[in-house]
Amino acid sequence: MSAGLQFTDSGWHTKKGNLYETNSISKQESSARMIRTKIKSALSASQSGETIKVCGWVRTRRDSKSGFSFVELNDGSCMANLQVVIDQSVPDYEAMIKDVTTGASVAINGKVHESPGKNQRIELHAESFHVYGTADPETYPLQKKRHSFEFLREIAHLRPRTNTFGAITRVRNEAATSIHRFFQSRGFVYIQTPIITTSDCEGAGEMFQVTTLDLKRLAQVQTEIDFSQDFFGKPASLTVSGQLEAEIFATSIGECYTFGPTFRAENSNTSRHLAEFWMVEPEMPFYDLEDNMALAESFVRTVVGDVLENCSEDMEFFNKRIDKTTLETLRNITDNEFIRISYTEAIKIIKASGKKFDFPIEWGSDMQSEHERFLTEEHFKQPVIVYGYPRTIKPFYMRCNDDGKTVCAMDVLVPGVGEIIGGSQREERYDVLVDRMKEGGLNPDEYWWYTDLRKYGTVPHSGFGLGFERLIQLITSMTNIRDCIPFPRTPKNAEF
Ligand code: 4AD
Numbered sequence: 001m002s003a004g005l006q007f008t009d010s011g012w013h014t015k016k017g018n019l020y021e022t023n024s025i026s027k028q029e030s031s032a033r034m035i036r037t038k039i040k041s042a043l044s045a046s047q048s049g050e051t052i053k054v055c056g057w058v059r060t061r062r063d064s065k066s067g068f069s070f071v072e073l074n075d076g077s078c079m080a081n082l083q084v085v086i087d088q089s090v091p092d093y094e095a096m097i098k099d100v101t102t103g104a105s106v107a108i109n110g111k112v113h114e115s116p117g118k119n120q121r122i123e124l125h126a127e128s129f130h131v132y133g134t135a136d137p138e139t140y141p142l143q144k145k146r147h148s149f150e151f152l153r154e155i156a157h158l159r160p161r162t163n164t165f166g167a168i169t170r171v172r173n174e175a176a177t178s179i180h181r182f183f184q185s186r187g188f189v190y191i192q193t194p195i196i197t198t199s200d201c202e203g204a205g206e207m208f209q210v211t212t213l214d215l216k217r218l219a220q221v222q223t224e225i226d227f228s229q230d231f232f233g234k235p236a237s238l239t240v241s242g243q244l245e246a247e248i249f250a251t252s253i254g255e256c257y258t259f260g261p262t263f264r265a266e267n268s269n270t271s272r273h274l275a276e277f278w279m280v281e282p283e284m285p286f287y288d289l290e291d292n293m294a295l296a297e298s299f300v301r302t303v304v305g306d307v308l309e310n311c312s313e314d315m316e317f318f319n320k321r322i323d324k325t326t327l328e329t330l331r332n333i334t335d336n337e338f339i340r341i342s343y344t345e346a347i348k349i350i351k352a353s354g355k356k357f358d359f360p361i362e363w364g365s366d367m368q369s370e371h372e373r374f375l376t377e378e379h380f381k382q383p384v385i386v387y388g389y390p391r392t393i394k395p396f397y398m399r400c401n402d403d404g405k406t407v408c409a410m411d412v413l414v415p416g417v418g419e420i421i422g423g424s425q426r427e428e429r430y431d432v433l434v435d436r437m438k439e440g441g442l443n444p445d446e447y448w449w450y451t452d453l454r455k456y457g458t459v460p461h462s463g464f465g466l467g468f469e470r471l472i473q474l475i476t477s478m479t480n481i482r483d484c485i486p487f488p489r490t491p492k493n494a495e496f
Contacts, residue, residue, distance in 0.1 A: 034109060040077035046122060047110045047161060054082060054124065055107045055132075057161055059099050060144050069097055075106070076166055079313045083115065083123040084108050088345035090126050103135030103161075117287045149483050156487055156496045164321070167314035168484060171307055178306035179259060179280055179468075182299055182358055188282060189256040191249045192244030198234055199447055201244050203395050203440045206266045207237035208275075238263035241465060242281050243397070244450050247426060250283035250461050251453050257282040259468075265473075267491055272369065272417060274469060276489040283463035288424045289399075289408040292462035293385050296412050296421050297338045297476045300383070300464070305334040307475050315475075329415055330475065338383040343406065349379055366393045372411075372418035384413045396436040398424035410464070417473050423464020430454040 037052040046052055056075030060330045063069045067088040072081040086093060086100070086108075100106060110126040117123070135260035137143075141155050142162065152159040159165040180190065196210050212231040227234050244260035249256045262279045282295065308315055308330055319326040341349075347363050350371050359368045367386075376384050387410040391400060398407035408425035427433045433454055444451055472484035487496045 009476055024469045036107075039073065039075045039080070039082045040246065042082055042112070042124070043078065043080055043121065048112055048114045048122065049375075050112045051127075052112060052124070053107060053109045054084075056082075056105070058100055058102055058104045058106060058135075060102060061097075063097075069100065071100055071106075071108075073106070074161070074166075076160070077171075079163060079167055079317055080120070083117065083120055084110065085123060086126040086129060091128055096129065096131055099134045100129070101135055101137045101140075103137075103140040103142060105132040105135075106130065107132065126358050139469040141272055147395065149478075149480060153482055153488070160486070163317060165483075167311075167317050168472065168478065169486070170314050171311050171475055172468075172484075174261070174307050174311050175303055175468070175471060175475065177312075178303045179299075181306070182302050182426070183255075183257045183282060188247065189253050189254060191242075191246055191253075191256045191258050193239070193245040193258045193260065195239055195261065196232075196236055197239040197245060198232065198236050200237070201239070201241040201395075201397075202443075203437075203442055204240070204266075207240060208263050208265050210238060215226045240264055241279065243283065243463060243465065244447075246281055246283035246463060247453060247461065250285050250463065251459060255282070255284045269491055271482075272470060272473065274481055274485060274488055274489070274490060277481075277485065278468035279462060280466040280468060283461065285459050285461045287425070287462040288460060289372070289387060289410060289462060292423055292425060292464060293387065293410050296410070296423060296464050296466075297383075297385065300338075300412065300414070300420070300471075301334050301354040303471065304330050304475060308334065318476050323416075326477040327444040329477075332381075333383055333414070336382060338385050338412070339380045340385045340387065343386055343390065344388065346375060346378070346384075350374060353379065364390050364392065367411075369418040372413045373415070376418070377415045381415070383415070386411050386413060391436075394424070396433070396440045396442060397426050398428045400432055400436070408462075412464075414474050416477060416479075417470050419467075420470045420474060421464050421466045423462065425460065425462040428454055428458045428460050430458065 014317060019330065028054045034053045036055050037046065039054055039056060042052055042054060054073060054075065059072040059074050059081050061069055061071050069086045071084040071086060073084055074081045086097065088094070106129055108124060108126045108129045112122050113125050115123040132405045142158055146237040147162070152165070160169055160179060163409035183190070200207055202455065213225065213229065218225060240262055242260060246256055247260050258280065258281045261276055263276050265275065266273065284291070284295070287295070315327060344363065346367070347361060350361055353374065355374060357370050359370065361367065361371055376382065388401065388406045389409040390405060391407045394407050394409050398409050400407055410423055411419045427436060433451060434444045437447065469481050469484040473481055478484055482490060
């Protein structure tokens, strides 16, 4: 792990000792005040004879003929359930046990015993229990059977209680923590860039408009819209990227990064597009394209490695239940260098493959997901960084190469997903940048603050953007990106 930081149930530790104490409760304290023990920590650390209190949601209950019940309890802290035995001699057993059904929330005080079962080290023998909230078995949607991911998307308020979505949530958390650790340990500064913006970073016009104008009334009168009357006095939108603002800080404070929500109104109903997704965007002064690619590679390999190390139980689950090649693919990423090829070489390889693609490709056209996946999954069987794309298919901010045809762009392609990172060396020459804006139909006056960075102390600089949910797709092998974010936003879908 990068910064010598380690998380245990008793908090964050450095190699030298505790950094923070988040969850550190001594055993004596715990039994005196009956503080809740998380199931993760009970399963790993509680010893036979200890009295503990656990709380959570019932996964299953089985009643034995000889007068006791087995309850599988989960509190989200880990994949495994804690097995609890509730004997009929426990107070109120007869009156309350019927309410201990799948989905009900309970608190249980009891004594830890070594478990006779093979699959668990300990079990809890209840001494008292309390039902916080019942869950009617007739209507509770999550029964003990496999549900399709499509169905689970319709109950996004309950799906985090399943094994798969519990695991995805914990992996997302570890990946986010690892991302911050990666940059912080390298001296990058975390910058918060605006969500509401009046400029289109990608120049693609795929933005959600933000307005307080009364659209109903405007539709009735059907006049030209006067944006001077709108909240910001001009058209405003949700940001598609924090890059332009990150460049301001890269050229003042130094290496920095953003990690925030981004919005794209592209109408693509695919398994790798969201209308709202989280993007990580580092921006570095004095970095050329080579430096940028090296950082991107190290970044992906480190974060994947951290998740493998710190979420091993969840990763075993993905490997067993979602895709049996998950761990092998990820170890291949952490253990080997990425392939680097130019766009021109990539097109040659794709064309020479003789494979039939839905979209034929020629030099000058954008690669589709099928081409990207062919390169990384079939041809190289490894992550690939493609650089030097045609200038006509890339945004205005990418630095033009001397050949006049290509730009200093790079995309990182990974198995199962395709493009996970897009980045470039930035165009730092004022005149070239302004020409590129005009070429793309943008008005340079509207980007005056951005072009100013090239007027006053311009420097070579680079950056990239990683789609956080695509990273989660890669790590978990989930085939649909809608399952890699708690509440997906896609065309015609913004429930929850
Ligand atoms: O390649 P993109 O469009 O690059 C940018 O936005 C640059 N401003 C980044 C930069 O240089 N700072 O997007 C970057 C990444 C993609 O590689 C992809 O992983 C992800 O963002 N992405 C999406 N993820 C989910 N849904 C979408 N609709 C996405 N569009 C892009």
